[in-house]
Amino acid sequence: MATAHPDKLAGPVVLAIETAGLCGSIALVTPGQCLGELSINTRGTHSKRLLQSINWLLTQTELDWPDIAAIAVSLGPGSFTGLRIGLSTVKGICMATGKPLLGVSSLDGLACQFPYLPQQICAIIDARKKEIYTAFYRNSEQGTAIRTSDYRVMAPENLPALIDEATILVGDGAKLYENFFRKELAEQACFAPAELHFARAAAIGFLGLAQLQQGEFIEAATAVPIYIRASDAELEFDKKKKRD
Numbered sequence: 001m002a003t004a005h006p007d008k009l010a011g012p013v014v015l016a017i018e019t020a021g022l023c024g025s026i027a028l029v030t031p032g033q034c035l036g037e038l039s040i041n042t043r044g045t046h047s048k049r050l051l052q053s054i055n056w057l058l059t060q061t062e063l064d065w066p067d068i069a070a071i072a073v074s075l076g077p078g079s080f081t082g083l084r085i086g087l088s089t090v091k092g093i094c095m096a097t098g099k100p101l102l103g104v105s106s107l108d109g110l111a112c113q114f115p116y117l118p119q120q121i122c123a124i125i126d127a128r129k130k131e132i133y134t135a136f137y138r139n140s141e142q143g144t145a146i147r148t149s150d151y152r153v154m155a156p157e158n159l160p161a162l163i164d165e166a167t168i169l170v171g172d173g174a175k176l177y178e179n180f181f182r183k184e185l186a187e188q189a190c191f192a193p194a195e196l197h198f199a200r201a202a203a204i205g206f207l208g209l210a211q212l213q214q215g216e217f218i219e220a221a222t223a224v225p226i227y228i229r230a231s232d233a234e235l236e237f238d239k240k241k242k243r244d
Contacts, residue, residue, distance in 0.1 A: 012069035012212060015054070015099075016205030019086030020078025020106035021125070021172060023198040026053050028061055028068075029205035036061040037202050050089050065097050070217070072102040072208025074109060074199060076226040077133040077151065078125055083225040094220040102208040103218045105226055107135045107151060109199035110170050112207055115143035119166050119190060124159070124173035132156050132173040133228055144210075153229045160184040172197050 011031040018025040027037040036057050040049070058064060073090040076083045094101050110123040121137040136149040156177040163185060170192035174181065181189050211217070 009067070012209070013063065013067050014070050014072050014102070014205045014208045014212060015068050016072040016104075016201040016208055017050070017054075017086050017090055018074040018106065018109065018199050018201040018204050019050070019082040020074045020076050021082065021198055022079075024050065024053075024082070025198075025201035025204075026050070026057055027201035027205045028057060028063060029202055029209060031209060034202045034205070035063070037200065039198075039200060041198070050085065054093075065099075068097075068099055070100045070102050070208065070212050072104055072204050072211070073223075074106045074201075074204050075103045075223070076106055077127065077153070077228045078106050080225075080227065083227075087223060087225055091220045091223065100212075100217045101220045101223060102211045102216070103223060104204045104207045104211070105135075105151065106199045106204075107133065107171075108137075108145065108147065108207055109203040110196075111135070111137040111145040111147070112203050113170070113192070113196050113200075114145070114168060115139060117168065119168050120148075120163075121145060121168045121170065122159075122163065122174075124156075124169060124171040124177075126171075126173040126176050127153055127229060130155060131229070132159065132177070134159060134171075134173070136162075136167075151226065151228055156180060163188055166190055168192055170196055171199075 009030050013030045016027045023041040025039040028035040038053050038057055107123040111121045125133040127133045131153055133153050135147055135151050137145040137147050140146050166188050168190045175197045
């Protein structure tokens with residue numbers, strides 16, 4: 001979706017990119033408003049359409065690169081390939097345009113969709129190999145999701161032991177293991193609506209706006225994804241080193 005260029009923007013505009021999962025998403029946000037967002041849920045490679053989609057969204061919102069204050073990108077955890085594509089694309093854009101870079105966790109992006117709710121929030125992303133990435137959150141008095149745990153990778157079977165109260169479960173990992181979590185957690189498990197199980201670029205953008213206001217930038221040249229778990233290539237390299 002997209003909205004026409006407003007006569008007067010409410011504040012700085014952030015271009016947000018989310019490629020941590022199967023659903024690639026881009027958005028343009030300004031304080032209090034999503035100017036436009038495009039999400040495509042497909043198994044196709046994000047690299048085939050990312051730059052084209054950004055150009056389309058800029059055209060539809062009647063914005064151009066001088067209107068963009070900064071770029072926010074999802075750093076993960078999530079798909080290693082998707083994260084590399086998103087970050088490498090953003091690095092190229094930042095170096096070409098001189099725009100500052102903001103890095104946001106995809107778990108944070110999932111959790112921030114429930115402002116002011118009193119329940120604990122648990123964001124869960126499928127990590128493949130029968131594991132999940134997860135973190136816990138609580139909303140502040142201002143309605144902001146504050147992370148209360150480390151980012152973790154674990155077997156889904158280990159998560160219920162960490163939950164002893166009503167908790168909102170959100171993310172593609174929550175959807176994938178829903179039957180198991182319902183059985184183990186009973187009434188303590190409160191599942192988010194299906195349409196909220198992927199981290200939208202608009203959510204990444206609004207978190208990026210908060211970082212922009214605080215001057216919390218990251219260096220485009222040295223930025224790296226939040227992997228949590230070593231990639232297959234790294235694991236194979238370690239095995240080779242041990243054999244040698």
